[in-house]
Amino acid sequence: MIKKIFEYLFNKFLGKPYNYLSFIILVIDSVLKNFPKGIRAVERVILKQIYFTGIEAIKVSLQIGFFMGIVVITQITSFIKGLGGINLVGKIITIAIIREVFPLLMAVIMIARSGTAITSELALMKINNEIKTLRILNIDPLYYLIFSRIIGFVISITVVTIIGTTTAILSGSLTIYLIQKVSISDFFEYFFINLNIFDLSLFLLKCIFFGIMISSICSFYGLSVGKSSTEIPQVSTKAVMSSFFYVFFINVILDFMVLIWQ
Amino acid sequence: MAVIINFENLRINYEGEKLPTINLIVNEGEIVGIESVRDLYDRALNDFFACDNFEFEGSAKIFDINLSEVDEISIKQIREKISILTLAYPLISNLKLIENVYLPHLFYSNESEKKIFAKAYKILEDLGIENKFNLNPAFLTNFEKKLALLGRTFMNNYKIIVLSKFFSDLDESKKKFLVDKIFEQKKLNDTIAIIIIEKNPNLLPMINFDKIIKV
Numbered sequence: 001m002i003k004k005i006f007e008y009l010f011n012k013f014l015g016k017p018y019n020y021l022s023f024i025i026l027v028i029d030s031v032l033k034n035f036p037k038g039i040r041a042v043e044r045v046i047l048k049q050i051y052f053t054g055i056e057a058i059k060v061s062l063q064i065g066f067f068m069g070i071v072v073i074t075q076i077t078s079f080i081k082g083l084g085g086i087n088l089v090g091k092i093i094t095i096a097i098i099r100e101v102f103p104l105l106m107a108v109i110m111i112a113r114s115g116t117a118i119t120s121e122l123a124l125m126k127i128n129n130e131i132k133t134l135r136i137l138n139i140d141p142l143y144y145l146i147f148s149r150i151i152g153f154v155i156s157i158t159v160v161t162i163i164g165t166t167t168a169i170l171s172g173s174l175t176i177y178l179i180q181k182v183s184i185s186d187f188f189e190y191f192f193i194n195l196n197i198f199d200l201s202l203f204l205l206k207c208i209f210f211g212i213m214i215s216s217i218c219s220f221y222g223l224s225v226g227k228s229s230t231e232i233p234q235v236s237t238k239a240v241m242s243s244f245f246y247v248f249f250i251n252v253i254l255d256f257m258v259l260i261w262q
Numbered sequence: 263m264a265v266i267i268n269f270e271n272l273r274i275n276y277e278g279e280k281l282p283t284i285n286l287i288v289n290e291g292e293i294v295g296i297e298s299v300r301d302l303y304d305r306a307l308n309d310f311f312a313c314d315n316f317e318f319e320g321s322a323k324i325f326d327i328n329l330s331e332v333d334e335i336s337i338k339q340i341r342e343k344i345s346i347l348t349l350a351y352p353l354i355s356n357l358k359l360i361e362n363v364y365l366p367h368l369f370y371s372n373e374s375e376k377k378i379f380a381k382a383y384k385i386l387e388d389l390g391i392e393n394k395f396n397l398n399p400a401f402l403t404n405f406e407k408k409l410a411l412l413g414r415t416f417m418n419n420y421k422i423i424v425l426s427k428f429f430s431d432l433d434e435s436k437k438k439f440l441v442d443k444i445f446e447q448k449k450l451n452d453t454i455a456i457i458i459i460e461k462n463p464n465l466l467p468m469i470n471f472d473k474i475i476k477v
Contacts, residue, residue: 040368130355133352135314136313137369139369
């Protein structure tokens with residue numbers, strides 16, 4: 001009875017993370033076995049992934065960065081100005097925009113935009129026997145398809161998040177200059193005084209972890225499809241929900257680690 | 263001539279079914295027909311030759327490698343020398359035709375990309391589909407897909423070519439075109455063994471089989 005309860009609890013709470021972890025370990029193992037063989041072919045997949053996930057998402061990241069910057073920075077500045085502590089604006093914007101809102105927001109956009117694409121593409125490839133074809137051609141699919149997607153995704157999400165965040169800060173600074181009459185030079189002075197290497201490291205760390213998690217979870221679900229194409233939307237939904245959960249979970253873990261560190 | 267395939271009392275288990283017993287010896291350079299009466303048997307044989315299924319009884323050796331004792335390295339060694347041409351192992355849909363042709367070569371050879379591209383393009387020219395080199399497989403007919411699979415095989419030096427239901431659904435002129443191209447390649451290297459799996463290999467009168475077995 002106790003064993004069954006433990007088994008239930010293990011499957012309920014640790015089953016999936018254990019599977020993702022095993023999957024990531026398998027990918028690392030395939031890289032260790034194959035690298036640098038076939039690196040030219042892998043590079044092409046990485047570049048394609050960067051194009052679809054990174055370059056094609058720049059427009060969305062600029063738009064969202066622009067509007068979110070106006071809303072978030074204007075609200076924060078107006079609130080802080082009301083309290084009479086305009087010099088705190090830099091610190092709060094660093095925490096809100098750089099450390100919290102933008103990495104998470106971009107991760108959510110990436111899950112919806114590119115995570116689902118990865119899942120459905122891989123699922124379709126598996127149903128069409130293309131994964132098997134690669135194996136038969138002596139090309140390790142975990143190395144050629146998954147490792148390259150993870151690398152491409154991490155690079156893309158980092159670049160897109162940097163672009164989105166920079167746009168938000170620029171649009172926010174311009175808006176508070178026009179509405180609140182806070183000069184742009186003052187804004188950037190407050191901002192850069194409070195921005196430190198620690199915040200930037202956490203920002204980058206979040207981008208990298210989110211990228212690894214989203215791409216590996218979505219790939220895992222893509223490859224978990226059976227033989228029917230009706231399973232593709234099902235695995236895509238599961239991939240999205242799991243990615244959301246683990247992105248928020250990692251965010252909390254990293255924030256706690258920072259609090260302990262500080 | 264060296265024996266490259268030796269199946270003795272082989273019974274493949276596939277999708278919960280046992281195939282009839284197979285006894286087959288293939289020597290270097292031979293042309294062998296396998297008459298397969300069911301689609302399931304084709305799939306089972308494809309996966310077996312591709313080292314993707316090791317559930318069997320009896321004895322099976324490919325290039326002196328005993329399939330009951332294979333490890334990852336020997337599977338790779340077998341796959342390096344055997345090419346299975348069937349639409350069941352399709353072209354990669356997100357790659358262009360020419361990329362499909364040179365992908366394995368790009369993966370394993372040290373030649374420059376320019377040379378690899380030129381070699382693949384030359385093969386496509388020989389096969390008459392060079393004008394479609396930049397298209398994805400979705401835009402190709404089944405015959406063109408088969409030519410592309412053939413092109414991918416010609417890019418590498420395989421010792422065994424397995425053609426599984428490769429000639430079915432084609433008219434006589436297309437069948438002849440494919441056979442001519444395969445035998446042109448065989449002329450260049452007469453040690454290549456060819457295994458043809460068809461419902462009725464006798465419907466390919468242009469091929470002189472060394473032996474035909476029935477499954």
